Amino acid sequence: RGExxxxxxxxxxxxxxxxxxxxxxxxxxDVICVDTNVDKVKALKRxxxxxxxxxxxxxxxxxxxxxxxxxxxxLAAAVKASDIVFIAVGTPEAEDGSADLKHVLGVARDIxxxxxxxxxxxxxxxxxxxxxxxxxxxxxxxxxxPFSVVSNPEFLKQGAAxxxxxxxxxxxxxxxxxxxxxxxxxxYAPFTRTGAPVMVMDCASAELCKYAANAMLATRISFMxxxxxxxxxxxxxxxxxxxxxxxxxxxxxxxxxxGVGYGGSCFPKDVKAILKFSRDKGxxxxxxxxxxxxxxxxxxxxxxMMKQRLRSLKGKTIGVxxxxxxxxxxxxxxxxxxxxxxxxxxxxxxxxxxxxxxxxTARRIFGNRITYARNAYxxxxxADALALVTEWNExxxxxxxxxxxxxxxxxxxxGRNIYKPEAIAAQGFTYYSIGR
Ligand code: UGA
Numbered sequence: 324r325g326e327x328x329x330x331x332x333x334x335x336x337x338x339x340x341x342x343x344x345x346x347x348x349x350x351x352x353d354v355i356c357v358d359t360n361v362d363k364v365k366a367l368k369r370x371x372x373x374x375x376x377x378x379x380x381x382x383x384x385x386x387x388x389x390x391x392x393x394x395x396x397x398l399a400a401a402v403k404a405s406d407i408v409f410i411a412v413g414t415p416e417a418e419d420g421s422a423d424l425k426h427v428l429g430v431a432r433d434i435x436x437x438x439x440x441x442x443x444x445x446x447x448x449x450x451x452x453x454x455x456x457x458x459x460x461x462x463x464x465x466x467x468x469p470f471s472v473v474s475n476p477e478f479l480k481q482g483a484a485x486x487x488x489x490x491x492x493x494x495x496x497x498x499x500x501x502x503x504x505x506x507x508x509x510x511y512a513p514f515t516r517t518g519a520p521v522m523v524m525d526c527a528s529a530e531l532c533k534y535a536a537n538a539m540l541a542t543r544i545s546f547m548x549x550x551x552x553x554x555x556x557x558x559x560x561x562x563x564x565x566x567x568x569x570x571x572x573x574x575x576x577x578x579x580x581x582g583v584g585y586g587g588s589c590f591p592k593d594v595k596a597i598l599k600f601s602r603d604k605g606x607x608x609x610x611x612x613x614x615x616x617x618x619x620x621x622x623x624x625x626x627x628m629m630k631q632r633l634r635s636l637k638g639k640t641i642g643v644x645x646x647x648x649x650x651x652x653x654x655x656x657x658x659x660x661x662x663x664x665x666x667x668x669x670x671x672x673x674x675x676x677x678x679x680x681x682x683x684t685a686r687r688i689f690g691n692r693i694t695y696a697r698n699a700y701x702x703x704x705x706a707d708a709l710a711l712v713t714e715w716n717e718x719x720x721x722x723x724x725x726x727x728x729x730x731x732x733x734x735x736x737x738g739r740n741i742y743k744p745e746a747i748a749a750q751g752f753t754y755y756s757i758g759r
Contacts, residue, residue, distance in 0.1 A: 497529020
């Protein structure tokens with residue numbers, strides 16, 4: 324047993340499951356991670372992690388070596404060996420925009436069948452309000468053993484997942500009974516030492532937290548993207564406006580950066596889901612309709628700018644910097660780069676792309692329809708313009724002279740506002756950015 328000694332099973336070794344499992348082991352618990360994918364489990368046993376996430380591989384390797392973390396395909400045995408079982412399987416988007424719960428409920432049923440005594444079952448996947456009740460129903464049909472169902476939404480960000488998990492802003496525990504609440508509070512006790520509040524509430528409230536938080540962040544982004552549009556119309560500079568707005572303590576500086584629209588596996592899906600489960604009860608969440616609509620327009624913004632400024636895109640060569648939906652990940656789910664590149668190709672342009680991590684992901688989407696450069700400068704060879712889509716650090720201070728030499732015409736469309744317009748003009752570039 325580890326120093327803290329709670330025995331945990333985590334079902335699903337996707338993004339959240341793997342981080343949660345590895346980090347609970349790091350805190351001294353015994354963790355078994357379960358996945359049905361045999362190849363994935365084999366690879367994980369060898370310390371090979373299927374995603375790019377800074378710091379995660381070390382945590383996985385260290386805890387596997389110290390025997391606090393193990394991987395298996397045997398769900399029943401893992402359940403029997405554990406006090407707490409986390410469900411961290413995917414909730415893909417169903418056609419109607421709701422979260423598809425078939426994996427969550429399937430796992431709940433299998434857990435119930437394997438139980439040999441009291442367990443806490445934790446919903447870690449982002450699930451709509453009411454899911455814990457559904458999990459409870461499914462389980463009651465399968466077992467006579469007592470259990471608690473707890474909702475414990477995860478707020479980690481890709482690219483900073485390990486840190487976010489180990490040093491959270493808050494821990495939310497939704498429990499409808501004392502026993503489950505007590506065990507979860509004990510499990511998270513080490514986190515309170517870093518000052519994070521552990522908030523215990525009813526399941527429905529806990530389930531809503533994650534959606535409300537993500538929808539609020541998405542709202543801030545769409546809001547600033549609209550402010551940027553108005554800035555353009557009046558010749559104002561959105562950077563100045565953003566700084567002034569952000570310095571109000573009540574507003575704060577984060578998630579106010581205008582750009583090419585939000586992407587990723589969470590914001591788009593969660594905004595859709597909250598719209599859907601509100602509508603299911605007859606409520607029209609109007610602000611989020613607008614947030615979604617603005618974001619869809621924003622993903623086309625850079626493309627429209629290029630069409631307008633370069634007149635025709637037919638036969639033009641465009642260098643694209645950044646494919647991942649944000650830096651420090653290889654994830655391209657709902658990435659603005661997809662909308663932009665598909666638009667460029669449709670308009671008859673040639674695309675030369677470069678991303679530090681996402682080429683493999685991009686190949687699955689675009690195949691040979693675009694070329695993948697070995698470095699940022701190679702993507703600019705003979706280019707009529709550069710489209711900067713993801714703000715990777717290595718793009719922040721490039722060798723401008725080298726860029727210019729490579730390009731056919733020195734034009735930059737910056738979808739992330741990472742350069743200072745005056746500085747870049749002094750380098751001899753024609754420069755377009757968002758809202759300034
Ligand atoms: C998001 C939330 O930030 C996490 O708190 C949450 O746990 C997670 O979703 C989840 O639900 O699992 P993530 O999707 O990894 O995390 O990425 P973010 O850093 O939030 O970025 C989301 C998108 O918003 C990116 O496309 C990013 O480029 C965009 N963004 C972000 C902006 O356009 N402007 C900003 O000011 C900030």
